[in-house]
Amino acid sequence: MNNMYAVFEQFGPPQQVVKLGQKIASPPQAQQITVRMLARPINPSDLIPMRGAYAHRTRLPCIPGYEGVGIVEAVGADADPKLLGQRVLPLRGEGTWQQLVTCPAPFAVPVPEWLDDCTAAQLYINPVTAWAVLTSELELMPGSTIVMNAAGSALGRLIAQLSRLLGYRFIAVTSSSIQAQELLRLGAASVLQTADEATLKAQMQELTNDVGADAAIDCIGGVAGHALAACLRPGAVFLSLGLLSGESVNWQQLHHQLQLRGKLFHLRHWNQRIATEQWQAAFQHIIALLGSKQLELQQPAASFPLAEVREAIAYAEAGTKQLGKVMLTG
Structure with missing residues (x-):
């Protein structure tokens, strides 16, 4: 052929x-x-x-x-x-x-x-990533608060929807006001539009009663990643999913100064460590949610x-x- x-x-x-x-x-x-x-x-x-x-x-x-x-x-x-x-x-x-x-x-x-x-x-790429991150990588409990930057992406849209279904509070950080209403419709509890670390931290403290979020999903790295990290409570999980800025965060600073648990997520690594049955089950969960109109x-x-x-x-x-x-x- x-x-x-x-x-x-x-x-x-x-x-x-x-x-x-x-x-x-x-x-x-x-x-x-x-x-x-x-x-x-x-x-x-x-x-x-x-x-x-x-x-x-x-x-x-x-x-x-x-x-x-x-x-x-x-x-x-x-x-x-x-x-x-x-x-x-x-x-x-x-x-x-x-x-x-x-x-x-x-x-x-x-x-x-x-x-x-x-x-x-x-x-595959975005739905399975969102599913794996929310159901296993972030170690969340019902009621947990998650914050994510670059949240207007296709992945951010899925994180918003699945967070609502799984009982998590999702706070989206995006640079575009165009995406705010759509993210709220999909399941975000709040949408913040700032890249300034002090402003973002102050807004997050207000939203979490000075506690901070339980987990962060960083898709940017660099300065934006550190601004996101400042929004977390001590002991929270900081998950790096991408480097849109081209710069990594200072992992030592996150660990020693902010007392965060840093993680990197690569879908290919997740694939390698799960059984074929788990792989197929993840897709069946996602397809079922699409079929019931709970995911789009x-x-x-x-x-x-x-x-x-x-x-x-x-x-x-x-x-x-x-x-x-x-x-x-x-």
Whole structure:
């Protein structure tokens, strides 16, 4: 089977370094399946490696794409033949920015008929991260208070919704007033719009009766990360999820001066330490919440065929994040 794919062979601006290629797809091995892709989103985690941020663990040439949905076209000798013709999420295998993706059969997540392709394609990176962080990594109890910066992101929207469902009090910190009402609708208890450490700390002290929050999710690092850390009570968990500023926080200061418990979260590390049953169960929880209308994902901002990947990347980087993901189809 002929397989068109997107690839980058050097690091640089994503729109410039990505290109298209063609190859003959190899048949799946014993425990594998081959999936013809229908849709996959463009995530920041797809573009960041192209710029060389993770050059030490990115092997070139590299096919991008961590998530997406497609139809099983072939199964290996030891894979379940009932998977043939099913829509699945072909995860933890090859990059998804290609027409045909091979992945380990045990990690393929079946998609129910009622779930549309664009929603299904977004079920992995942000939903599973939000689920894992809130149900295990932050060690929360019902009534716990969480504060998060860069909360207007797709991940922040999910944290808001799941916090409400799990009985947590979510305080969102965002630089945009446009996102405030939407975050409140989704489940945030409060939305703060300041990057100043003293102001943010004062507002948090007022909201928590001078106690401070029980946990923080930092997506920015640097100065903004320290401002977030100042909002926590002693002994709270400070979880680093990203470095949008390009700078890390001073972990020694957080530990010794603020008496916080610092953690780093990487989805790939979480994947490695959980059993296959836990992996599949996380998706079933998320799908069930979507089915009961207790959880919602944004509709795509735009869709482009895979052959127009450069145009799609340009659109995705042009400030459309608040509108939803850009999808690569076909």
